[in-house]
Amino acid sequence: MAFALLSIPKRIYKTLANLRTGVVLLILVVVASALGTFVLQRPVTDPDKLQAAYSPQTLRLLDRLTLTDIFHSWWFLTLLALVSLSIIFVSIERFPNAWRFYARPYRKTDSHFRAANPYRVEIPVRNADQGLNAAEQALTGLSWPVERIVENGEPSLYAEKHRFSVMAVYLIHASLLLIFLGGIIDGVFGFSGFMAIPQGEQRNVIELKNGKKKQLPFSVRCDSAGQENYADGSPKKWWSKLAVVQGGSAVESKEIVVNDPLVYRGLRFYQASYWIDDKKVDGLRIAYSGLDSKVLPLELRFNQPVKLDPDTTVTLVEFLSDAFVRDGQVFKKSDSMENLGFGLEVASRADSSTAKLWLFPAEGTVLGAEQVKYQFKNPTSAKDIDFSPVTGLEVSCEPGQWFVWTGCVLMGVGLFVAFYMVHMRIWAIAVPDANGRLVLWVGGAANKNKDRFEQKFAEVVDEVRNEIERSTPTSRPPEREERERPELALMNTK
Amino acid sequence: MSTRARVTQIEPPAATGGNALLVMVGLGVAFLLIIALLGAAKAGGNLYNESNLLYVALIFYAGAGALYMGFGVTGTAKYVKYASICTAIGFVANTLAVTHRWYLSGRPPFASIYEMLLSFVWTLALLTLVAEKRFEVKIIGSITMPLAVVCVILMQLLPSEVRPLVPALQSTWLHVHVTLAMLSYATCAVSFALAMMFLIKDDFSTDTFLAWTSALVAGIYAGIVATRFERWGGLSVTAWDVQNKSDVFLGRGVRLFVTIPDLGWLFVIALIGALFPLILYFLARARHDASYLAVANKGVFVGILLQLVVLGAFVLRVRDSSYASPYQEGIYPTSLAASPFILGGMVTGVFASLLYLMLLWRRNDLQDLLPSADTLDRVTYKTICIAFPLLTGMIATGAFWANRTWGSYWSWDPKETWAAITWLVYAGYLHMRVTRGWRGRRAAYFAILGFGVVIFTFLGVTYLLPGLHAYA
Numbered sequence: 001m002a003f004a005l006l007s008i009p010k011r012i013y014k015t016l017a018n019l020r021t022g023v024v025l026l027i028l029v030v031v032a033s034a035l036g037t038f039v040l041q042r043p044v045t046d047p048d049k050l051q052a053a054y055s056p057q058t059l060r061l062l063d064r065l066t067l068t069d070i071f072h073s074w075w076f077l078t079l080l081a082l083v084s085l086s087i088i089f090v091s092i093e094r095f096p097n098a099w100r101f102y103a104r105p106y107r108k109t110d111s112h113f114r115a116a117n118p119y120r121v122e123i124p125v126r127n128a129d130q131g132l133n134a135a136e137q138a139l140t141g142l143s144w145p146v147e148r149i150v151e152n153g154e155p156s157l158y159a160e161k162h163r164f165s166v167m168a169v170y171l172i173h174a175s176l177l178l179i180f181l182g183g184i185i186d187g188v189f190g191f192s193g194f195m196a197i198p199q200g201e202q203r204n205v206i207e208l209k210n211g212k213k214k215q216l217p218f219s220v221r222c223d224s225a226g227q228e229n230y231a232d233g234s235p236k237k238w239w240s241k242l243a244v245v246q247g248g249s250a251v252e253s254k255e256i257v258v259n260d261p262l263v264y265r266g267l268r269f270y271q272a273s274y275w276i277d278d279k280k281v282d283g284l285r286i287a288y289s290g291l292d293s294k295v296l297p298l299e300l301r302f303n304q305p306v307k308l309d310p311d312t313t314v315t316l317v318e319f320l321s322d323a324f325v326r327d328g329q330v331f332k333k334s335d336s337m338e339n340l341g342f343g344l345e346v347a348s349r350a351d352s353s354t355a356k357l358w359l360f361p362a363e364g365t366v367l368g369a370e371q372v373k374y375q376f377k378n379p380t381s382a383k384d385i386d387f388s389p390v391t392g393l394e395v396s397c398e399p400g401q402w403f404v405w406t407g408c409v410l411m412g413v414g415l416f417v418a419f420y421m422v423h424m425r426i427w428a429i430a431v432p433d434a435n436g437r438l439v440l441w442v443g444g445a446a447n448k449n450k451d452r453f454e455q456k457f458a459e460v461v462d463e464v465r466n467e468i469e470r471s472t473p474t475s476r477p478p479e480r481e482e483r484e485r486p487e488l489a490l491m492n493t494k
Numbered sequence: 495m496s497t498r499a500r501v502t503q504i505e506p507p508a509a510t511g512g513n514a515l516l517v518m519v520g521l522g523v524a525f526l527l528i529i530a531l532l533g534a535a536k537a538g539g540n541l542y543n544e545s546n547l548l549y550v551a552l553i554f555y556a557g558a559g560a561l562y563m564g565f566g567v568t569g570t571a572k573y574v575k576y577a578s579i580c581t582a583i584g585f586v587a588n589t590l591a592v593t594h595r596w597y598l599s600g601r602p603p604f605a606s607i608y609e610m611l612l613s614f615v616w617t618l619a620l621l622t623l624v625a626e627k628r629f630e631v632k633i634i635g636s637i638t639m640p641l642a643v644v645c646v647i648l649m650q651l652l653p654s655e656v657r658p659l660v661p662a663l664q665s666t667w668l669h670v671h672v673t674l675a676m677l678s679y680a681t682c683a684v685s686f687a688l689a690m691m692f693l694i695k696d697d698f699s700t701d702t703f704l705a706w707t708s709a710l711v712a713g714i715y716a717g718i719v720a721t722r723f724e725r726w727g728g729l730s731v732t733a734w735d736v737q738n739k740s741d742v743f744l745g746r747g748v749r750l751f752v753t754i755p756d757l758g759w760l761f762v763i764a765l766i767g768a769l770f771p772l773i774l775y776f777l778a779r780a781r782h783d784a785s786y787l788a789v790a791n792k793g794v795f796v797g798i799l800l801q802l803v804v805l806g807a808f809v810l811r812v813r814d815s816s817y818a819s820p821y822q823e824g825i826y827p828t829s830l831a832a833s834p835f836i837l838g839g840m841v842t843g844v845f846a847s848l849l850y851l852m853l854l855w856r857r858n859d860l861q862d863l864l865p866s867a868d869t870l871d872r873v874t875y876k877t878i879c880i881a882f883p884l885l886t887g888m889i890a891t892g893a894f895w896a897n898r899t900w901g902s903y904w905s906w907d908p909k910e911t912w913a914a915i916t917w918l919v920y921a922g923y924l925h926m927r928v929t930r931g932w933r934g935r936r937a938a939y940f941a942i943l944g945f946g947v948v949i950f951t952f953l954g955v956t957y958l959l960p961g962l963h964a965y966a
Binding site: 192 | 882886890895898901903905912914915918922925930
């Protein structure tokens with residue numbers, strides 16, 4: 001009993017270390033993810049849309065089964081954790097063998113290997129030295145790093161390329177785990193939310209995705225924001241000039257556009273949207289005329305007095321998006337854009353009096369015009385009114401993202417090495433053949449892309465033959481060679 | 495040849511060395527080109543523009559497809575060579591169309607589903623030529639060319655004007671992301687074609703091909719009938735706003751449908767026509783009686799005729815006509831452009847059935863033309879070895895771009911999720927192959943499944959599932 005209890009962790013380990021378990025887990029992940037794309041997910045769907053799509057009973061059932069938020073449900077995260085564990089355990093299981101292969105390469109062939117290796121040729125030589133020297137020369141000439149090995153007094157050659165590529169598969173899996181790690185760090189420590197800043201103001205509170213609010217230790221001020229359009233009126237560019245304000249002074253500023261965020265202390269502020277606040281006006285372009293009846297243009301900024309003559313200033317002091325007048329008093333009616341009203345204050349230094357006027361462009365009337373000697377005209381088009389822009393910023397803090405990007409780069413490297421770098425090996429040894437003749441046995445192996453290696457091997461063999469011929473004082477009759485070549489082709493077909 | 499296989503063959507036409515088809519395809523291509531030229535000359539304006547070039551590409555791709563089919567019917571090996579030439583000419587026209595669009599818009603053509611299909615077809619044709627020349631898989635075009643034709647037809651229907659890029663899309667990373675996507679998807683398409691070739695070479699039973707072809711066609715029509723069949727036999731199609739060249743929307747994402755009376759019944763008949771061989775196949779298996787299969791093969795032939803009738807009726811009824819809508823009072827126009835996927839599905843069905851007939855009649859010739867099963871298996875693996883790193887790069891650059899634009903590198907949006915699923919399927923293929931030694935059939939099934947997922951990710955997700963990837 002105790003034995004069985006003790007063995008449970010081991011059994012779990014063995015189960016997860018099995019590739020078949022890994023594949024089953026992956027299939028489950030695939031099925032769950034696919035399900036998550038067919039069922040509407042709460043975090044990205046409006047509640048109204050969800051209610052329109054499913055009946056209340058169905059929705060309750062889906063909610064209870066956590067199917068409306070699969071990707072954040074405990075069981076999906078558990079599944080991902082099990083996949084990670086499976087990758088780790090399978091790698092642990094397989095690593096020692098791979099490491100042995102890597103750290104102690106098979107450098108000297110034995111007779112069984114020589115008889116079975118698919119890529120092999122036997123070239124007659126006069127003595128061992130002649131064969132090995134020729135092979136060494138040939139391999140060096142073809143830029144293979146060659147080693148001469150002497151074991152039990154028997155010399156042989158070993159050359160290889162790209163041995164590290166056999167370890168690339170571990171790099172790939174490690175990088176995948178690194179990406180997961182980055183995701184976990186961001187899931188635990190990261191946050192993301194939204195921040196809307198009207199032009200000229202500063203904010204330090206983020207509305208998080210889960211509805212909570214988060215206070216920042218600094219504020220972000222929007223100095224200006226705007227939109228540029230294409231000729232057809234669709235938006236081309238949104239920009240805002242942001243400044244980070246800490247302790248009353250701007251410590252950093254940047255003009256951001258979509259795709260180019262402001263980064264401050266690990267927080268990223270993205271230009272996500274841009275709109276006009278119709279409750280607030282920054283400026284107004286109108287016309288006025290004085291006693292001489294000459295009509296002049298007038299540009300007003302909110303709360304900034306403009307001099308009309310040395311004694312008189314006018315200031316835009318109030319804006320109502322829906323105003324109504326009763327008994328000569330102006331009231332706010334609603335928040336919608338119905339009847340715009342602009343309140344102007346005209347101050348005269350001569351008699352230190354102020355008068356308040358109201359412009360109502362929709363009705364084309366001016367309230368209180370009789371109080372002043374100037375005549376103010378209503379703005380004539382919407383272009384004359386500068387509504388205050390608001391910039392919408394997506395804010396996110398992703399401390400784990402560098403793990404993710406490192407993982408991606410490592411995976412790219414790993415995939416390249418694993419798929420396109422071939423571990424190639426070549427052995428040469430002088431041995432007697434089946435008829436007792438001394439031959440130079442040359443063999444090769446590659447772990448992938450066998451057709452390419454076939455060519456490379458043929459190249460090496462050709463070069464070795466040439467070298468042997470060159471080092472043989474009297475030229476041999478050629479028929480020997482012709483018999484060898486078809487043999488090479490024959491043996492390589494498998 | 496086994497008796498079973500002999501029974502399943504309905505009398506194949508004798509192999510002729512005739513040039514009849516070559517002449518016919520040549521005349522057809524010339525005729526279409528002249529008609530197009532006359533049309534363009536009459537309308538005035540620039541001959542060298544994108545839609546003309548694309549039309550030329552379509553004609554030549556279709557010509558290549560016809561020649562592969564012709565090879566299927568007559569067994570003349572010469573046709574394959576000319577088909578390859580047609581592919582090459584189509585590819586040149588396609589290249590010019592891409593460069594013209596690039597030149598006009600001043601940016602690579604990757605910003606809408608139309609532009610992405612344009613790049614996809616281009617890559618597909620390129621890889622087809624590479625596979626033909628480099629790997630000697632001569633008839634791979636018989637699968638990739640019909641695919642290219644379906645895509646170009648779809649493109650003719652999709653809105654094609656050059657639209658300015660919305661702010662989120664103005665990023666170099668977008669171009670890298672989409673280039674990688676198109677390269678990997680086209681590579682996956684080629685690996686799919688190679689896997690099919692492998693199954694043909696590997697004596698995968700023709701009857702099973704029959705079952706799968708019928709199932710595919712039945713699936714297409716069942717999908718259409720299930721979603722579009724209205725009461726009293728009508729067929730719903732999306733209403734088309736002629737002025738704005740877009741679907742008519744009732745609300746955000748809610749399309750207005752109009753009903754074409756009686757057309758629904760035709761689709762039901764085509765569905766039955768596709769189910770008929772499938773049922774006979776199962777009967778043949780259950781009763782171990784191959785005579786059912788001979789009938790089933792005739793059924794496929796009849797099925798193609800039925801599909802062509804339905805396709806013709808659909809095109810005639812939908813083209814620039816107006817119908818009443820059950821959802822809103824009034825009569826609304828519709829257009830072929832409003833139903834690109836119904837049309838694409840129907841054309842796919844016709845091509846799939848024709849390819850099956852080609853296989854049925856010319857299996858031995860096909861097998862003679864193909865390299866060894868072993869080579870095909872290895873080349874399939876090679877293409878996936880190319881596609882997989884490309885897929886990985888596509889997902890990584892997509893995540894990086896999303897992070898720069900929306901502030902989050904992974905948000906489980908349907909497109910992202912399905913890209914990950916595609917990646918996992920191919921990862922599964924590689925694991926099974928490397929560690930379990932899966933070769934041959936099982937590996938080929940996996941490659942075919944992988945491409946199915948790719949198609950769903952590319953087109954299915956865009957049109958069936960909502961998400962951030964609204965523009966593509």
